[in-house]
Amino acid sequence: MRRARSSATRPRLGILLAILLAGFAVTGPLFTSVGAQAHAMPSHGAATPAVAAVVGATVTWNGNNVSSAGSPSSALSISKGQTALVVFTFSEGLASYITNATLQVTYLGIVLTTSRAAPHVVGGPPVTAEAQINWSFGPLYDALEGVFQFTASLQTSSGSNAWSESFYVFAKAPYLLESGAPVVLLVLTVAELYWGLSAIREARKEARPPAAGAGAPPTGAPATQAPSTPPMTPDSGSGTPPPPAGPGGPS
Amino acid sequence: MSAASSAASSGAVLGIVIVFLVQQFGWVPLTSIVTSVIYFAVAAIVGGVVFGLAARAARRRGAKPVA
Numbered sequence: 001m002r003r004a005r006s007s008a009t010r011p012r013l014g015i016l017l018a019i020l021l022a023g024f025a026v027t028g029p030l031f032t033s034v035g036a037q038a039h040a041m042p043s044h045g046a047a048t049p050a051v052a053a054v055v056g057a058t059v060t061w062n063g064n065n066v067s068s069a070g071s072p073s074s075a076l077s078i079s080k081g082q083t084a085l086v087v088f089t090f091s092e093g094l095a096s097y098i099t100n101a102t103l104q105v106t107y108l109g110i111v112l113t114t115s116r117a118a119p120h121v122v123g124g125p126p127v128t129a130e131a132q133i134n135w136s137f138g139p140l141y142d143a144l145e146g147v148f149q150f151t152a153s154l155q156t157s158s159g160s161n162a163w164s165e166s167f168y169v170f171a172k173a174p175y176l177l178e179s180g181a182p183v184v185l186l187v188l189t190v191a192e193l194y195w196g197l198s199a200i201r202e203a204r205k206e207a208r209p210p211a212a213g214a215g216a217p218p219t220g221a222p223a224t225q226a227p228s229t230p231p232m233t234p235d236s237g238s239g240t241p242p243p244p245a246g247p248g249g250p251s
Numbered sequence: 252m253s254a255a256s257s258a259a260s261s262g263a264v265l266g267i268v269i270v271f272l273v274q275q276f277g278w279v280p281l282t283s284i285v286t287s288v289i290y291f292a293v294a295a296i297v298g299g300v301v302f303g304l305a306a307r308a309a310r311r312r313g314a315k316p317v318a
Binding site for chain 2: 072075106107108109110145146147148149168170172181182185186188189192193195196199200201202203204205206207208
């Protein structure tokens with residue numbers, strides 16, 4: 001009975017997972033970029049070393065250089081409602097060459113969104129060119145959190161990358177449970193543990209032999225023999241005895 | 252569906268869910284699709300094998316005659 005219920009809930013669990021994945025895919029474009037145009041666009045790959053050396057750009061996330069967040073363990077952080085100011089700074093002489101500064105968010109190999117900003121020359125000294133993007137998670141923060149990979153890149157007018165750098169950002173919630181996805185995932189974890197342990201207990205039960213005296217006799221028990229009937233004996237009182245031939249008979 | 256295979260499938264799904272959960276808590280990034288698929292596959296296989304073997308062991312123990 002329990003096994004039947006367990007297998008019946010399996011499709012429901014698959015549907016839950018599918019909804020979760022679809023939620024990620026659908027709400028992905030909801031990533032908002034305040035003050036910057038957000039468009040999904042394909043990634044162009046890394047810049048060639050020669051061009052990257054010429055550009056020599058630096059990117060800061062709320063004043064912190066993103067080159068220090070090249071691994072998930074050293075990820076920068078952002079909280080709910082917070083907006084991060086991402087500043088691209090590069091040589092002023094390349095301002096006419098670089099037409100776009102972009103910030104891409106990647107999840108499961110998919111570029112969720114791209115935020116763009118046009119660079120402008122900033123008075124010095126030293127005179128440099130910079131582009132600013134105000135970036136926030138927006139409504140997506142209510143759905144999920146975690147570590148995401150960001151790719152900051154500078155693009156030429158032809159659309160090719162002149163420079164790019166990847167870094168990690170950890171979208172944090174106060175108790176790591178403020179967003180919906182961790183709660184759903186925790187419930188799923190507990191449910192799967194319960195179903196798995198129930199199946200293990202069921203496996204033990206289904207192998208256990210039934211108790212003696214309940215139901216059919218166990219296999220291998222000696223078959224009971226039918227009581228043997230005694231051989232039939234002639235009934236002595238049923239027949240009439242032959243008359244004895246005596247000497248005192250009629251003469 | 253036997254109880255052992257049911258336990259194995261529960262373990263496999265549990266592994267995948269745990270990978271998602273770990274990403275949400277910031278311990279593992281699911282950035283590249285290849286890396287993510289490797290994480291999911293390893294977690295599903297480990298979970299399925301562990302729960303499947305546990306169910307088999309429980310079945311063997313249950314089949315042992317009581318003295």
